[in-house]
Amino acid sequence: MLLLAQGEKELVQRPTSLAPWLELNHAMRTNMLAYEPPEEWRKQGPAAGRRVFKTHAVAALAPWRGGATEEGIPRGAGVIVVTRNPKDAAVSYFHHGRDTVQYKYTGDWAHFLHAIFLPGLVDFGDFWSWHGTWWRARAKLPPDRLLWISYEEMQADLPAVVRRIAAFVGVPATEEVVRAVVAGASFGSMRKDWSALEQEQLHQTGVVTKKNHVRQGRSGAWREAMSEADSDAIDAAHAARCRAEGLPSSLWEMS
Numbered sequence: 001m002l003l004l005a006q007g008e009k010e011l012v013q014r015p016t017s018l019a020p021w022l023e024l025n026h027a028m029r030t031n032m033l034a035y036e037p038p039e040e041w042r043k044q045g046p047a048a049g050r051r052v053f054k055t056h057a058v059a060a061l062a063p064w065r066g067g068a069t070e071e072g073i074p075r076g077a078g079v080i081v082v083t084r085n086p087k088d089a090a091v092s093y094f095h096h097g098r099d100t101v102q103y104k105y106t107g108d109w110a111h112f113l114h115a116i117f118l119p120g121l122v123d124f125g126d127f128w129s130w131h132g133t134w135w136r137a138r139a140k141l142p143p144d145r146l147l148w149i150s151y152e153e154m155q156a157d158l159p160a161v162v163r164r165i166a167a168f169v170g171v172p173a174t175e176e177v178v179r180a181v182v183a184g185a186s187f188g189s190m191r192k193d194w195s196a197l198e199q200e201q202l203h204q205t206g207v208v209t210k211k212n213h214v215r216q217g218r219s220g221a222w223r224e225a226m227s228e229a230d231s232d233a234i235d236a237a238h239a240a241r242c243r244a245e246g247l248p249s250s251l252w253e254m255s
Contacts, residue, residue, distance in 0.1 A: 003162065003171045004047040007180025009189070011044060019052040022063055032063070046171045056124045059133040068137040073145050078168060081134050084151040085252045086127050087234050090117045091225045113230055118237050128238070132245030144168070152253060158182050 001018055005011040012018065018037050025032055035051065042048055059068040066072030068079060084092075094112045097105035105112070120126025138146045147168040154161045162181050166173035173181070183189065226234075235254060242249040 001052060002181040002184045003166050003169065003173060003177070004044070004050055004052070005041075006045050007177045007184065008044070009180070009184040011041060011047075012184065019054050022053050022055045023057065058125065058130055059137040068134070068141070068146070070141055070145065073141070078144065079134075079146045080165065080168070081138070081146065081148050082151065083131060083148070083251070085254065086238060087226070087231065087254070088151070088221060089127060090234065091221060093117060093122060094225075109225065110230070113226070114233070118233065126241070128241035128245050128247060131251075132247055135245070135247050135251075150252070158185065 001012045001015050002009065018041060020030070020032065020035060022032060025035075032053070035053075036042065037047070037051065042050075053063065055063060057063070062068040062072070062079065064072040064074070064077075073079065090113060094109055094117075097103045097112065097116075107115075116122060117127070120129065124130055134146075134148075138148055147165065149161055149164065159178050159182050162178050162185075163173060166178075223231075238252075238254060239249060241247075242251075
């Protein structure tokens with residue numbers, strides 16, 4: 001969204017509205033076929049005529065007839081798949097369940113890991129089978145239809161990832177724009193924005209749907225959250241599930 005706004009952060013105050021989450025809006029019976037961003041947004045340079053959606057769907061349920069296939073994804077549209085080390089993903093999901101009012105999860109970490117995460121009893125299914133659907137779709141799609149990036153890559157070199165995304169979506173990005181996007185997408189900037197939205201939500205409804213939405217912003221924090229036995233359990237599941245799904249185990253740094 002910041003790239004489409006050419007780094008003008010004030011135009012991306014509500015990214016969840018500008019880039020709606022398809023599953024949530026479907027549950028609210030919103031007609032996403034008719035969705036257009038606000039007029040003042042659509043008039044902004046590269047954003048003109050562009051729509052952005054977010055989805056947690058597996059590849060077969062991507063929002064095109066036929067799913068995420070070369071026939072299904074129309075020319076000019078593309079998918080950016082953002083992935084994350086399963087150990088950090090598990091810890092993040094644990095806190096997500098505890099901090100989101102709809103879940104009301106009160107179990108401890110050991111219960112979550114062994115009874116919920118590893119068996120795949122989470123929203124949108126098993127971590128590895130979900131990634132398997134998109135990895136197989138990627139292998140069949142032209143390179144201009146799907147970009148695969150990781151949270152860890154963004155942590156290591158966000159400017160480089162911003163340039164890759166700009167090239168993928170066909171948006172001109174000078175170094176000045178790249179610097180502005182990186183600043184606007186920093187953890188501190190996002191946390192400040194979300195804190196303001198939480199206060200607005202609390203004032204309007206008396207309830208914050210999810211506290212700590214932007215919680216920590218680090219890679220490798222799983223080392224502080226789990227025991228060696230927990231780490232070994234995920235390693236074992238990772239090896240087996242990657243073999244079953246045809247995923248290169250090297251997609252994620254697990255050490």
